Amino acid sequence: MNILVTGGAGFIGSHVVEQLCARGDTVTVLDDFNDFYPPAIKHRNLAGVTDRATIVVADIRAAGQLRETFQQTRFAAIIHLAARTGIRPSLTQARLYTEVNITGTQNLLELAREFGVKRFIFGSSSSVYGVNQRVPFREDDPLAHPISPYAATKLAGEALAHVYHHLYQLEIVCLRFFTVYGPRQRPDLAIHKFTRAILAGQPVEFFGDGSTRRDYTHVTDIVQGILAALDRPLGFEIINLGDARTVALHELVTLLEKITGRPADLHRLPDQPGDVPVTFADIDKARRLLDYRPQVAIETGLAGFVDWFVNQSPRQ
Secondary structure: OEEEEEOOOOHHHHHHHHHHHHOOOEEEEEEOOOOOOOHHHHHHHOOOOOOOEEEEEOOOOOHHHHHHHHHHOOOOEEEEOOOOOOHHHHHHOHHHHHHHHHHHHHHHHHHHHHHOOOEEEEEEEHHHHOOOOOOOEOOOOOOOOOOOHHHHHHHHHHHHHHHHHHHHOOEEEEEEEOOEEOOOOOOOOHHHHHHHHHHHOOEEEEEOOOOOEEOOEEHHHHHHHHHHHHHOOOOEEEEEEOOOOOEEHHHHHHHHHHHHOOOOEEEEEOOOOOOOOEOOEOOHHHHHHHOOOOOOOHHHHHHHHHHHHHHOOOOO
């Protein structure tokens, strides 16, 4: 299958690209290599596939650049993972998040329609649930109250996806990812930041009282779900991909202390605007439609992440 992976040089995207190449798909990576974090990290993420995947440097906001790619290659499917990510940066860069995550997504959907790409996988986020009173979160829960620009852009992306399915019969699966971690995790995310600070003997930025809970999901399980969604004719679906287990922030730090053998020097800070108290995935739908079965427990996944962090060169 000839597949376009947007954001394919990023954390999740690079793992997806590796698995697609390993199973024999023809892969085009489209990424703008922006400076949200050092572009050199993204280039390293793709080091193992440069001889097997075509790499296109383009911005999904630039419809003309995208059109050239679609004119040169006929794709059977698009896995759309390119986005401006993160709750906190979206509070100060709301316009940028809107342009990339909404306009960029519409550009890709429109080109998929024009060039006859019938299968489209959209990387959404658990942030769309906002401060949800019902846990675990189900795909049919009301979503009237996102609490960050990032969450709002992902919810808008899902709405656009439904429009293109309804009007043009594109087969689209929106996958709501829950707190993904693992090797190559972005350096701005909590597990990466905590590990780096603990090993360096530096203060750990610790927001709130440590009671917030997250459904940490290993990247290999997320990739399993993405490929399953790619391979199944599902029409239009919205599906949670999580671990179906929550871990409190203070528990996460304790686990990292045990794995690294070093204490964490906590620098306590107030709760951050836009953060939610809990994320928790109901994955019954993913089990039923995708045969999705998370395999990596948080204890095992964190140990693997720390091992990767210690042994990578150069250190992120």
